[in-house]
Amino acid sequence: MFRVRAGFRPKLVYYILNSILYSSWLLGIFPFIYEPRQRKLHRSKWLILYGFVLSSGLLFLMLKHESEREGNGPKLDVFERNFVLQQISLLLGVVGVLAICAMYLRTFWRSRNLEWIYNELMHLELRYFCSDAVECQTFDAYVIQKGILIVGGVASTMVVHFGVPNQRLPLSNLIVVALIKLGTFLLAIHFHLGVAFIYRFVWSINRELLGLANYLRAHPSGGSSRVNLLLKLYGQLVDIYGRLTECYDYQTALMIVIFLAANIIVSFYMIVYSVSLSQMSFFMMLIMFPLALVNNFLDFWLSIAVCDLVERTGRQTSMILKLFNDIEDMDKALEMSISEFALFCSHRRFKFLHCGLFYVNREMGFQMLVTSFLYLLFLVQFDFMNL
Numbered sequence: 001m002f003r004v005r006a007g008f009r010p011k012l013v014y015y016i017l018n019s020i021l022y023s024s025w026l027l028g029i030f031p032f033i034y035e036p037r038q039r040k041l042h043r044s045k046w047l048i049l050y051g052f053v054l055s056s057g058l059l060f061l062m063l064k065h066e067s068e069r070e071g072n073g074p075k076l077d078v079f080e081r082n083f084v085l086q087q088i089s090l091l092l093g094v095v096g097v098l099a100i101c102a103m104y105l106r107t108f109w110r111s112r113n114l115e116w117i118y119n120e121l122m123h124l125e126l127r128y129f130c131s132d133a134v135e136c137q138t139f140d141a142y143v144i145q146k147g148i149l150i151v152g153g154v155a156s157t158m159v160v161h162f163g164v165p166n167q168r169l170p171l172s173n174l175i176v177v178a179l180i181k182l183g184t185f186l187l188a189i190h191f192h193l194g195v196a197f198i199y200r201f202v203w204s205i206n207r208e209l210l211g212l213a214n215y216l217r218a219h220p221s222g223g224s225s226r227v228n229l230l231l232k233l234y235g236q237l238v239d240i241y242g243r244l245t246e247c248y249d250y251q252t253a254l255m256i257v258i259f260l261a262a263n264i265i266v267s268f269y270m271i272v273y274s275v276s277l278s279q280m281s282f283f284m285m286l287i288m289f290p291l292a293l294v295n296n297f298l299d300f301w302l303s304i305a306v307c308d309l310v311e312r313t314g315r316q317t318s319m320i321l322k323l324f325n326d327i328e329d330m331d332k333a334l335e336m337s338i339s340e341f342a343l344f345c346s347h348r349r350f351k352f353l354h355c356g357l358f359y360v361n362r363e364m365g366f367q368m369l370v371t372s373f374l375y376l377l378f379l380v381q382f383d384f385m386n387l
Helices: 008-026 045-072 077-081 083-109 111-127 137-163 171-218 225-277 282-326 332-347 362-382
Strands: 032-035 040-043
Touching: 008 137, 008 171, 032 111, 040 111, 045 083, 045 171, 083 111, 083 171, 083 225, 083 362, 111 171, 111 225, 137 171, 137 282, 171 225, 171 282, 225 282, 225 332, 225 362, 282 332, 282 362
Parallel strands: none
Antiparallel strands: 032 040
């Protein structure tokens, strides 16, 4: 499904994409079968059943191990010292389990729509945007960074479980938790990879439009057929991104909430350990908690940045089309095609509206980070006497 290209970076991107694909198949969160002859994905009811059973089994095992640990194991020192932190951790755990269930069910429920979206992206890739044509370094960098963050997220889970004092989880429980977290990361990355592919296609259209504008400055009598084709492709991408956002809106919103809540609770853990218990060891201070915080922050911000990148690239299309206004003696048919393209871009923009509530861009991401910091301050002020 993915084409390997020469060079270290393209090969690394190829292996990361294939690793994500096969890991999703093994964890049952990608219920599609690829047919090489037709070059299409087909929705498989057996894979949906396999994914539902596997995810339900993992969640059941995690909850079972957690209940046994709460009933028989000793309470953490930080919970004995701070009752509010214990209640917040319990609430975050319940919300996290409910969010994971909702993400899985929503993905399986919209699998037929996802089948159409993935096939359309593959069709555009094979017919119009051949991956061997031009390398998009921004796309490659995003895939590499996302792959590193997935590994870092699973590693931070293991580090936290082994690094917390007076807590020794069974190896089986740790594997179950790591698999659930990996599956949640992969569910989220499916949406962001789709957004990244749309960005690469729009970037290719902008690159070709810019080259066409430079060519027409020397040869004003160029035809309009290529511009009409680019307009058609641009319209298809706008339609695909709208359906992709609609399929993943609730999942993305839940992941954003989980990331922000996790950052708040981890920061509060650091404050309680360092102030109340004075047990902040060198390992906890420089490795365990900072690794979890940095990984969550980078994953959150990278998810925001890729959506903002598509939005900005769509605005660049309108700016590139303005360059055609300076060309004299341009063909009338070509001029009408450029005007139609510019009118379409002004009315149909790439904006990621999730759940009909908020747009995903850098401004929103910055506001959410400030809000999470304020919530941490409110939490410290509310429980200041117990610190």
